[in-house]
Amino acid sequence: MNYKTILNEIQPTTKEKEQIHTLSNNLIKYLNRILKEQNINAEALLVGSVAKNTFLRGKSDIDIFINFPLSTPMDQLKELGLKLGYQCSEEFNGKAEEHYASHPYLTSCIDGYDIDFVPCYKIKSAKQLKSAVDRTLLHTKYITSHLKEEQKSEVLLLKKFMSEIKTYGSEFKVGGFAGYLCELLILKYGTFEKLLENAQNWNYGIIIDLEDYGTGKNFNDPLITIDPTDENRNVGAALRLEKMVDFIIASRNFLDETNNDKKSDYFKPLNKKQKISTSEILKKFKDRETHTLLLKFEIPEIPPDSLHPQLNKTMESITEKLETKDFSIFKSDYWTDENKLAIFIFELNVYKQSKxxxxxxxxxxxxxxxxxxxxxxxxxxxxxxxxxxxxxxRKFKTPESYINYILTNENIHNIKIGKNLKDLIIATYDLDLIENFLSNKNFENYSFKKDFLNFLDDFIYPKQYVKR
CATH class of the missing domain: 3.30.70 (Alpha-Beta Plaits)
Structure with missing residues (x-):
């Protein structure tokens, strides 16, 4: 397949590259000037996909790391890192917001770009690691020194392909392939297509060890990719088995010769043939002849990486408890706008029990x-x-009666619940059958309607994205 047309659509334009690198250089120059003026022993550097030129068009988040000597106390590093980030954001008229990974960092929107200002330690090897973010310096250096210029295009093809089959991103809500992992896979196999040819025959526990450290046997994960900068780390540790399987199946589908006329579709958003409307979703659920409950509640103001594990833990616990009460669950899942609202969905084979x-x-x-x-x-x-x-x-003849029982201060201990969810779910939850929820006239005016209907469509027809 000729990928030139695809690359013309996904590669950053010359203007975009110039804008990004000009802004990055100006921010770094300013920070390094301030560091010198204030006699602070540190240095600002560009890292991540922008530094490696492996970012997709329109996906150019800028990562600026402020590197402190190893002798710097952690509290001082955190304090100075935030202070410098705020100072730079203010100088460039940015809108700043604090976030937290292994320690606090600042995200600022400047000239339409999201900039992360992250304090870290200047390390030369993983043995000096003091926090998880420190290794980003090593990753950037490794990729820039090993990835050939022509392979950067292969990384872009891989990232775009994975994005459209919903396997790109190592954050919890995705559980897929990190950007650094994508780059290592291209280093291993050379090109996007050669990677797919090999991936279609992957087995559980496959080991990729670019530096031949021989430490792969120490891990038990679906995909074991030894970090070239740290022999004791698996870059694929966050990759869920489900997402690895999706990638394998999508690779087979893409390479299927009977699918040649649809290959380019894998680099575009899925074109769902049927219009997703409220009435169509209701029709689909009615055809399944199950009973589906929706549990809606407000969520706390916490980062997505903290929110999603707590939602998943709580949803799975309620599912498990319903099963123990003989309410057979056909399928369950959750949706959230990551801002104000979350919805658990429980589709039941058995809805009402005998007396x-x-x-x-x-x-x-x-x-x-x-x-x-x-x-x-x-x-x-x-x-x-x-x-x-x-x-x-029986004490509980319907799933509603059991859920209403456990979502009280007295009985919430019966389930495993995310620590930040407890008070809000008890105080704000609303439980309803899906037909009642979707038929309510207010639903048509909800701002989340389109996204939620897409979620329900994927709930009914899972794994649509791995085939075209």
Whole structure:
């Protein structure tokens, strides 16, 4: 396949590159001048995809790291890093906001670009590592010294391909391939297409070790890619098995000769043939002949990387508890706008239980156990095979009754819940059947309507993105 047309669409334009590098250079020059004037022993450097020229058109977040000597106390590094970031942001009329990774850093919007000002330690090897962000310096240096100029285009093809099949990004909500991992894969296989040819035959636990450290056996992950700058780190540790499988299947689909006329479609947003409307989504759910509950609640003001693990943990715990109460879950998932709202979705095979349940007691061979059971449960006992049992009324006949029971201050301990979610989910939750929620006249006016309908469409038809 000739990728020239694709590259013309995804490579940054000459004007975009000039603007980005001019802005980056001006910011770095200003910071280094201030550092010198204030007699601060540190240096500002450009890192990340912009420094490596492996960023996609319109995806040019700028990472500026302020490097301090290893002798700098951590508290001083944090304080000075934020102070310098704010000072630079103010000088260039930016709008700044604090974030937190391994330690605080500042993000500022300047001239339409998001700039990260990150304090770190100036290290020469991973053995000197004091915080996770420090290794970014080593990564940038390794890629710029090893990645050939023509391979940068291959990285762009890979990033775009992965973006459109929803496997790009190592943040929790994606669980996919990090940008640095993409660059290492191109270094390993040479080109985008050769990577796909190999990936279609990957097995669980495949090891990629560019520097031949021989430490791959120390890891048990779906994809083991030893960091060339740190023999004891797997760059693919955050990659979920599901996303690795999606990439393998998409690679096979892309390389399928019967799919030649659709190859270019893999570098574009998925063109869903059917219009996604509220009525169509309702029709699809009705056809499934299941019952689907939506649990809507407000979310706290915390970073997405903190929010998503907590939402997933809570949703999975409620799912598990519903299963233990005999409400068979066909599928569950969650959606959030990452700003104000989250929605859990529980699709149930079994929606309403019978009035009574057979409660099993001890085997009849132990008189003492049977006597204790009788004293505790009363005398309405009988046997099934060699078990002593009791017919009793169920406490929860519908999933709503159980969810309403656990989402109280008294009973929330019954589930595993994200630490920042507890108070808000109890105070603000709303539980409804999907048909009621979507049919409500207010839904048509919700700002999140389009995004949520897309989520529901993906819920009904999963993995649409891996094929065209």
């Amino acid at each position: 009574y349940i057979i409660h099993e007691g001890p085997k009849i061979w132990s008189k003492k156990s049977c006597d204790n059971f009788k004293n505790y449960r009363g005398d309405k006992l009988y046997s099934i095979d060699d078990l002593l049992v009791l017919t009793k009324e």
